[in-house]
Amino acid sequence: MNGWVLECGPGCLRCAEKYALRLRIIEKLTLVSEEVRMRMSRYLLNTLKEVPREAETLSHQLMLRSCMIKKIAAGIYTYMPIGYRVIRKIEAIIREELNRENCIELLMPAVQPAELWKESMRWDFYGKELLRFKDRKGADFCMGPTHEEIITDVVRRELKSYRQLPLNLYQIQTKFRDEIRPRYGLMRGREFIMKDAYSFDVDDKASEKSYWSMYHAYARIFHRCGLKFRAVEADSGAIGGSFTHEFHVLADTGEDTVLSCSHCEYTANIEKAECRQPDPIEHGILEKIEKKETPGKKSVEEVAEFLSVKPDKLIKTMIFSTQDGTSVAVLVRGDHEVNEVKVRNFLGLNAMELADEDLIQASTGGPSGFSGPVGLNIRILADAAVKEMENAVTGANEKDTHWVNVNPGRDFVVGEYGDFRLAEKGERCPRCDKGEYEQFKGIEVGQVFRLGEKYSKSMNCSFLDENGKDKSAVMGCYGIGVGRTAAAAIEQNNDENGIVWPVNIAPFDVMLLNLDIQDDSVNEAAQRLYDDLKSKGLEVLYDERDVRAGFKFKDADLIGLPIQVIVGKRGLKEGLAEVKVRRTGERVKESPENVPAKIEALLKNLKEQEEQRR
RNA sequence: CGGGGAGUGGCGCAGUCUGGUAGCGCACCUGCCUUGGGAGCAGGGGGUCGGAGGUUCGAAUCCUCUCUCCCCGACCA
DSSP: OOSOOSOOOTTOSTTHHHHHHHHHHHHHHTOSOOOSOOBGGGSOOOOOSSOOTTOOSHHHHHHHHTTSEEEEETTEEEEOHHHHHHHHHHHHHHHHHHHHTTOEEOOOOSEEEHHHHHHTTHHHHSOTTSOEEEOTTOOEEEEOSOOHHHHHHHHHHHOOBGGGOSEEEEEEEEEEOOOSSOBTGGGBOSEEEEEEEEEEESSHHHHHHHHHHHHHHHHHHHHHTTOOEEEEEOOOTTTOOSOEEEEEEEOTTOSEEEEEESSSSOEEETTTOOOOOOOOOOOOOOOOOEEEEOTTOOSHHHHHHHTTOOGGGBEEEEEEEETTSOEEEEEEETTSOBOHHHHHHHHTOSOEEEOOHHHHHHHHSSOTTOOOSTTOOSEEEEEHHHHTOOSEEEEOSSTTEEEEEEOBTTTBOOSEEEOOBOOOTTSBOSSOSSOBEEEEEEEEEEEEEEEETHHHHHTTOEEEOTTSOEEEOEEEEEEEEHHHHHHHHHHHSEETTEEOOOGGGOSOSEEEEESOTTOHHHHHHHHHHHHHHHHTTOOEEEEOOSSOHHHHHHHHHHHTOSEEEEEOHHHHHTTOEEEEETTTOOEEEEOGGGHHHHHHHHHHHHHHHHHHOO
8 A cells, every 4th residue: 555565563673672662561561462553454353334133232232343252152252353452451450450469360271170070069069051071081071160179179289388378369261151041242151251369368357358358459450440330249149158249330231230328338239138127117906807808819919909908018928949848938018029039048048939839729728829827837937027017918828818907926927037028229228327229230240259168178178277287278269250341341331333442441542543545644644643652652543444534433433442533634734633532522633743642641531530430 | 941033145134925046235346436424336256045854847935853043031150
């Protein structure tokens, strides 16, 4: 093409000095490779005007349209050059922040032998999510969905003395989980890049310290990624452990629901969110219990309407079947919902499900829709709010019949009262007296988790303490979904024209648009700008393709680099280039010499704003 | 795993009911023209119609089996 066909590179003596400078900058940025000139015509970045049918969510659509990822199979993607740059940026931030907390990076195998999983008892416990296969000798292996087994094995071989602790090891690696239903692109893939870290400490107290140091590292990481997020208290699930926080990026398309107090710091996953103890009521006259016919009225709404009472006068009775085949009744107020996670944790169960028609009939003597606690002979749990109910309505355990004027204590006995319902937005905060719950949708991008001695005990990872006594290491594990973080960032930063990358994780800083590649003076100015920007350490994608201006504008907006520099015949006539801020659409004209400084100032500004976001 | 839907060129789709030798838009290549928000005209390349079997003179189209993908639900760090 015109004038700059000659590539200069590391071998070019004329540019040797400039080159050395670039290499130094690159090292600092911890990006592995940097091309001499990021020319769009020589890059691999084919944008799509139309949205592939498979893409449901915005981030997925935009990633496909901007050529960040290509699907190879369900939940399995290639990270295309521009997508991979984003991944590397996020990884670089993670590395910096973890290293600052004295975490040490290593890399464990993706393929893991079954024997370690059998040792930790998870070979049988982990379901089909674990992709298993045999080698040529018939030995069992799996693709690692997580690395507790491997890291515990690694550390138990090395760990001898309490003097070696604390220890926190991490890796950034591709994991595989054979999800039932992968979807939403990188948001929920089967193969995905994850940072996982594991801490080892002498005791609970030290482990808690490690936990909070990771918690704070995570907060810094997501702030630096320019994301609005919340650290939420979460259910510790089947892995077991005392407490855990999930980091959720706030986005309407998130799959998780998060409740957060408007006044205090309390924030929790809806599975975990506590309900405030109900205020005691003033007791009135207890009416006489009475049977009413309620033909065909099964749901709370139907019964309430039929009997002309409010739903909160009803006691909803849910029958669950447990692992051992017994059934449990859970009572909640008619306008509340049972929180199965809370019930399951209270009962110490791994699995529990709603009873089917047969079991309901067998447990209560009546059909579903008419269950109630009166005369019920199975274990009964009740939400605290039920205790404060009077003259309530509930099923009579026979077809088309309900009791009215039912009173707890008088007409039925509850085994245990507790917090068994889902919290809702607008409710008063359980922790402070001033706030109420606000609700968010969130994308879980990270989790910090205390494992205790679960793995160190079963796999015998121990050390000698200062008294020469053998002790199990106290562990914690900490994950960040790297690809999911990228997807969440798009979910949170976009407009009708495309992606709006936060500065710190944008694939490049600047999109340089050359609008008149036939014009020598424009070429010369654009090229000089390119070199000036690069020498300032900025990452520039140079669009010098032979396409119309409109095409370049559309692509630039779609790809969403924070800053666009537009060089064209028109502006250059007045000696000016144009600088556009993608996020705000703000445009300023500057003489080319001033452009680099202007951009640096704009980027600094953007960065500060983004890192402050909450 | 239950329910629903779809597989036709790189992407988005029509054609399938009623069988007759595959088409449109975008993208790509060539030329002209145009050139600050995804231009226009002309020409061109590319598809064993997911796969296997069957029916038929003839199958993208009808039948059987199979694979893959998507959506809803249940599940899940």
